[in-house]
Amino acid sequence: xxxxxxxxxxxxxxxxxxxxxxxxxxxxxxxxxxxxxxxxxxxxxxxxxxxxxxxxxxxxxxxxxxxxxxxxxxxxxxxxxxxxxxxxxxxxxxxxxxxxxxxxxxxxxxxxxxxxxxxxxxxxxxxxxxxxxxxxxxxx
Numbered sequence: 001x002x003x004x005x006x007x008x009x010x011x012x013x014x015x016x017x018x019x020x021x022x023x024x025x026x027x028x029x030x031x032x033x034x035x036x037x038x039x040x041x042x043x044x045x046x047x048x049x050x051x052x053x054x055x056x057x058x059x060x061x062x063x064x065x066x067x068x069x070x071x072x073x074x075x076x077x078x079x080x081x082x083x084x085x086x087x088x089x090x091x092x093x094x095x096x097x098x099x100x101x102x103x104x105x106x107x108x109x110x111x112x113x114x115x116x117x118x119x120x121x122x123x124x125x126x127x128x129x130x131x132x133x134x135x136x137x138x139x140x
Contacts, residue, residue, distance in 0.1 A: 005084025005095070006136060009042035012101050015077045026073035032065060035096050035110055038083035042094065048135040056131045057119050060092060064113035071107045078102060088136060090127055091115050 013034050021027040043049040053060050073079060078101035087093035091113050098108040116125035116132070130140040 003084075003086040003095070005086050006088065007042060007045050008082065008084040009038060009045050010080055010082045011038050011041050012078060012080050013037065015073045015075055015079065017075050019073075020075055024074060026077075028067070028069070031067055031069075031073075031098075031108060031110065034079065034081050034098065035065075035083070035112060038081040038096060039094055039112065042083045042085060046135040048132065052135075054119065056129070058125070058129055058131070059117045059119050060114040061117060062112050062114050063091075064111075066111045068109040069107075070109065071105065073098075073107060079107060088128055088132060092128070092132075 015026050019026050019030040019033075040049055043052075048056075050060075080099045080101045082097045082099070084095050085092065086095050092115075093111060093113050096108075096110040096112075097106065098110070099106055116129050117123065118125060133140040
């Protein structure tokens with residue numbers, strides 16, 4: 001994590017057999033699923049998960065996803081996925097760190113960026129909506 005997160009969450013996943021590629025390691029596309037699980041847990045912390053976002057009139061599509069693989073995940077690996085919200089004024093930037101749940105070894109670093117889109121007009125919001133600041137307990 002490069003910045004101190006305003007809110008964070010952590011989950012543990014166990015790599016299932018159906019997530020493996022022919023080489024016996026977790027297929028790279030499944031990492032996005034692990035990040036999503038941690039992101040949903042983080043958003044629950046501030047009571048602004050995807051259903052609440054939609055009710056508030058905003059969509060928050062992921063517009064950027066970055067992954068840095070440090071060590072492959074294999075069947076049965078227990079992995080702790082830490083998600084921390086580090087930017088929120090103009091976009092949501094969440095940084096992730098995947099570690100071995102048994103040894104603590106760093107396995108993968110990642111980040112996502114989401115932007116607010118008005119669900120009625122479809123227009124991009126140049127600033128995060130006030131509802132996000134309210135959920136974070138910050139002044140708009």
